[in-house]
Amino acid sequence: MAGVMTFQIPEVLLSQNSLYSIVVTNAGSTYIKYCVEAEVSYGWCSFSPSIVSGQSFLRYNAEDTWMDAVEFNPSVTPRIKAHTRTLSSAARMQLSSSEISLYSKDQKTLNASATRSEMDASGIVWESSDTSVAAVNGSGVVTAKNPGTATITCYGKNARGIRATCKVTVKLRQTTGVKLVSKAFNRIRISWKAVPGCNRYAIYRWDESGNSKKMATVTADVVTWQDTAVKTGSTYTYRIRASYVRSGKKTVYGAVSSPFSAKAELGKARAVAEAVSGPCNRVSWKKVSGASGYHIYRKLQGKSWVRIGTVNNKVLSWQDTKIEGITSYAYAVRPYKNVDGKKVFGGYQASSYILSYPELQKISSVRKTSRGLKICWKAQKKADCYQIYRKTGKGSWKKISTVSGGSSSSFEDKTAKKGTTYYYAVRAGIKTSGGKVLCGGYAAKAAKR
The missing domain is CATH 2.60.40.10 (Immunoglobulins)
Structure with a gap:
């Protein structure tokens, strides 16, 4: 029955010991007939075909699984005869790297080469085993997505069984930029730079005794944290570590940050x-x-x-x-x-x-003179001047003179009238750098001319 029907299929390159399947599907509504090899004896002659498991499979619409034809009774083997040729040299696909490590969001180009032109004449196909970890485009550019591992595979369109692979490990970068945001007697607030590709941050703290503790875990959208479990006057050291937590997968951690220390202290x-x-x-x-x-x-x-x-x-x-x-x-x-x-x-x-203001200025004496009354006091040598005030009875104080010089210690009131009792006050003064005069207090003294 050889050659009952011939199908033209694309030439396919097969590596040694590989398998290739041809599936014939009945697209109509009636049965199809096919010839099989079977074991039979006619007495005067017998046939012993090569019936091997794992070679031919049948599936009916009423069944959900494929059945090995060797399980039929009697066992049968549908045959598809393919015309093959042996290549003069082995067919291999090669990549520029068999294993690479990338950080999230990084890119790297893989270069593919084939030992036979039949493998790349119709184009190289690129695939990723896990596009959530690493994606690859038609030019072999690998883009790291999220931490984990993925396998990048390339092959020719007509040589799917001859492949080259590269293991891609996507890692997290070290957390950097840890710094103080604010502090007080009862809190320390720190921040850090965002790490691409992570979805968690772990915050660790060391106290002055060297005791360490994991203080908190926050989501990737949080890049600040406040420690309220601090003691005033104590210094604490912090380190941050990015991580990627994936359901059903092992958690991936980035390198821990450099240490940063801060002290909980009172304000100024x-x-x-x-x-x-x-x-x-x-x-x-x-x-x-x-x-x-x-x-x-x-x-x-x-x-x-x-x-x-x-x-x-x-x-x-x-x-x-x-x-x-x-x-x-x-x-x-x-x-x-x-x-x-x-x-x-x-x-x-x-x-x-x-x-400071001058000292309280006391009057040591008020004496009569031929022309009036003489007021005497103990000089304040740092003073720049003395202001002399006078009043009578219940009248108001009136400044009657200013005596320059800190060494001055007396003033004669030549306008004092005979028979009148006067009250005198002396205030020491000092000029400030702004030109203002600061005058000290006084202790009044009465006298009659």
């Missing part, structure tokens, strides 16, 4: 100082969150800081009356918090130097 108190008459210097500051109290410091130019007071966290100002007149002072306020029986201090920003 900024001191503002102003001089008032007295002499007295007033220091004020804004509330520092978390502070248990404040230490107040004072400094003379060229000298060291000296603590002059301690107040609780409800007090936000301080009056410094234990000062010298016409002297430059700077002030600082340092917040503290009681932690485990110890004071943990925050930072400070000192005030500018301020010049």
Whole structure:
């Protein structure tokens, strides 16, 4: 029955020990007839065909599976005879790399070559075993998608059984750019740069004793995290690691970030100082969150800081009356918090130097002279001037003169009238850098001419 019907099929290249199937389908509604080889004996002659399992299969519409023809009774073997030729050399497909590693979103081109022109005359076909991990286009450009492994395969259209493969491993990059966003006595907030291809970040923390702990896991759209489980005054070290979690697959991790350290600490108190008459210097500051109290410091130019007071966290100002007149002072306020029986201090920003008001000026004597009344006082040598005031009875004070020079110690009131009682006051003055004159207090003294 050889040659009952001949089908022309494309030439197909087969590698050694490979299999190739031809499927004949009945597209009509009636039965088809085909000839088979069978084992039979006619007495005077017998036939013993080569019936081998795994060679011929039959399937009827009423059945859901293919049946090996050797299971028929009697066993039969439909035959399709193919005309073959042996190539003069082995047919092989080759790739420029058999294994590559890429980071998510990276690309790499694979170059394919065939040992026979029949394999690539109709074009090279590229396939990926998992396009969610790595995709490949018709030019062999591999694009890394998500972490994992995939196999890139190439073959000629008429040589599907002769293939070359490349294993692609897609990895995650190391997390970078870890930095401080903000901090306070009870929190530390950090951020990092996004890692392409990940869907999780793990945050790890080390304390001052070297104890480590995984603090949190966040999704890929989150690139900041706040640690509220901190102790004031303690330094913590953080490292971030990107990961890709895939259902039913092993989790892929990127390299852990470089360490970043930050300290949970109180905010900075900024001191503002102003001089008032007295002499007295007033220091004020804004509330520092978390502070248990404040230490107040004072400094003379060229000298060291000296603590002059301690107040609780409800007090936000301080009056410094234990000062010298016409002297430059700077002030600082340092917040503290009681932690485990110890004071943990925050930072400070000192005030500018301020010049204190002159001392209270007392009059030592008022004496009669031939021309009036002479007012005497003990000089304040740092003063620039003295302002002289006078009044009578319940009248108002009136400035009658200004005496220049800090060494001056007297003034003669030549306008005083005989028989009149006068009240005198002297105020020492100092000029500031802005041209303003600061005058100290006074102690009045009465006299009659």
